[in-house]
Every structure is written in C-alpha cells, then in structure tokens.
Amino acid sequence: MPIVELTDVSKSYGSNVLFQGVNLAIEDGRIYGLRGPNGSGKSVLFRLMTGFVLPDTGSITIDPRYRDPRNTFPQEFGIVIDRPGYMAGRTGLDNLLSLAQIRGVIGEAEVREAMRGFGLDPDSSTKVGRYSLGMKQKLSLVQATMEGQRVLILDEPFNALDHSSSEALRERLATHRESGGTVVMTSHNEGDFAVLADEIHEIDRGTLIHTR
Structure with missing residues (x-):
C-alpha cells in the first residue's frame, strides 16, 4: 500500500477553500515534487499528510x-515545514540532543556525525539565535x-543554502531514494x-494536477 494516501481530501479556512x-x-523509493504559487497551500498539504492538520472531508491513510x-x-x-522552532539561547548540538531524547534511538555520537554531514560544527559555542x-x-x-x-x-x-550545500543536498536526497527512501519536497527552483x-x-485552484 502507499506510504501516504489522500482520498477526496478537502480543506478550508473560513471562506478560503485551499483544497477540494x-x-x-x-x-516507497520515489521523490515527489510539489509546486504552486505562494499561498496555494503547499505547507498545509504537508501538514495534512503528516497529521498536524485534519481534513474537513475525505481521508488520509498512512x-x-x-x-x-x-x-x-x-x-x-x-x-x-516552516522551519522548526529552536531554543535560541542554546547551541545547535544542545537543541538536537534535546530532540534526540524524545525517541531515544540515537545518541550524541550520531547527532554529532549528522551535524558534520551538513557542514555544521557540533563543538561550536554559537547559539542558534545567532545562526545565519x-x-x-x-x-x-x-x-x-x-x-x-x-x-x-x-x-x-x-x-538559503549556498551552491555547494545545495549540490550536497541533491546528492544526499538522490542517495536516499536509491536506498529505498521517499522524499516529498517543494522548491521554487525548477532545476x-x-x-x-x-x-x-502542481496545485491549481484547489486541486492537484500530475504534470510529470
């Protein structure tokens, strides 16, 4: 079965009908691109897919x-989605360690390795509030x-990623797919x-059109 399946999903906020x-x-094992103009509901669709928002009608099966x-x-x-909130007065490592404690499936060594993989120094004393x-x-x-x-x-x-960081992320996402992982993403860059x-x-007037 699909990882996530939306069936006849509709969502409105007041008189604003986002999806119908x-x-x-x-x-599994595919990368999905979702595009649409600002305000079309891309972030809301992601929240629906992940259970942060419930549909008005229709069903979402995971x-x-x-x-x-x-x-x-x-x-x-x-x-x-809309960049997670962090504790501005703590370092990146401290923030991530706090998140890792929720599920307890990784420890500090794995968190440090993950940070280095994205070009962040786990030993930096810079607080997240001062991050670029x-x-x-x-x-x-x-x-x-x-x-x-x-x-x-x-x-x-x-x-906000520079060219080299963007290239590294593209390679990482392609490798993730090759290993059987799935990605659903938005981007303003057609490339x-x-x-x-x-x-x-593509989101078009409250519906999704499969363009490729």
Whole structure:
C-alpha cells in the first residue's frame, strides 16, 4: 500500500477553500515534487499528510509500518515545514540532543556525525539565535534526517543554502531514494525538480494536477 494516501481530501479556512477533492498516493523509493504559487497551500498539504492538520472531508491513510498506536504522528518521518522552532539561547548540538531524547534511538555520537554531514560544527559555542539563515536551514535538515528517517517531507529544503550545500543536498536526497527512501519536497527552483523528481504535482485552484 502507499506510504501516504489522500482520498477526496478537502480543506478550508473560513471562506478560503485551499483544497477540494484532492487525491494523491505517495509510494516507497520515489521523490515527489510539489509546486504552486505562494499561498496555494503547499505547507498545509504537508501538514495534512503528516497529521498536524485534519481534513474537513475525505481521508488520509498512512501505511501501518509508519504508525504507532501510542502516538498521533507517523514514525520514521523526517519533517521540515516552516522551519522548526529552536531554543535560541542554546547551541545547535544542545537543541538536537534535546530532540534526540524524545525517541531515544540515537545518541550524541550520531547527532554529532549528522551535524558534520551538513557542514555544521557540533563543538561550536554559537547559539542558534545567532545562526545565519543557511545554518538554521542546515539545522532543520539535520533534525529531519539524523534518526535515519525513511520518509522525508521537506518544505523548501534548498532555501538559503549556498551552491555547494545545495549540490550536497541533491546528492544526499538522490542517495536516499536509491536506498529505498521517499522524499516529498517543494522548491521554487525548477532545476531541483528536473534533477531529482520522479513525479511532479502542481496545485491549481484547489486541486492537484500530475504534470510529470
């Protein structure tokens, strides 16, 4: 079965109808590109897919492999939506260690390795509140991948990254797919979709159109 399947999903906020009768199936081992203009609802669609927001009508089904009946949200999902909030007065390492303690599946050594993999120094004394936009973006990507998450839901993952960091992320996402992982991502850069996406879906007036 699909990892995530949306069936006739509709979602409105007041009089603003974002989605009407949306259908989408996310399969293992593929990269999905989602595009649409600002305000079209890309972030809301990601929140629907991950259980942070419930649909008004329709259903969203998550493969039982990724569900724990004790938890509301899916397991093995790495999520970057509107950049996670961090404790500005603590270092990047301290923030990530606090997150790692929630599930307890990795320790400090794995967190340090994940940070170095994205070009962040785990021994830096710089507090997150003083991070540049690019460093904050890297920190978000570390938290989404440091536990070996198999399904990555990434809203603008290339935002604020320099050229070399963007190239490294493209290679990382392609390798993730080759190992059987799944990625659903947005990007304002068509080049990211051209290089990575197996499928592209476009939000058009509240519906999803499969464009490739």
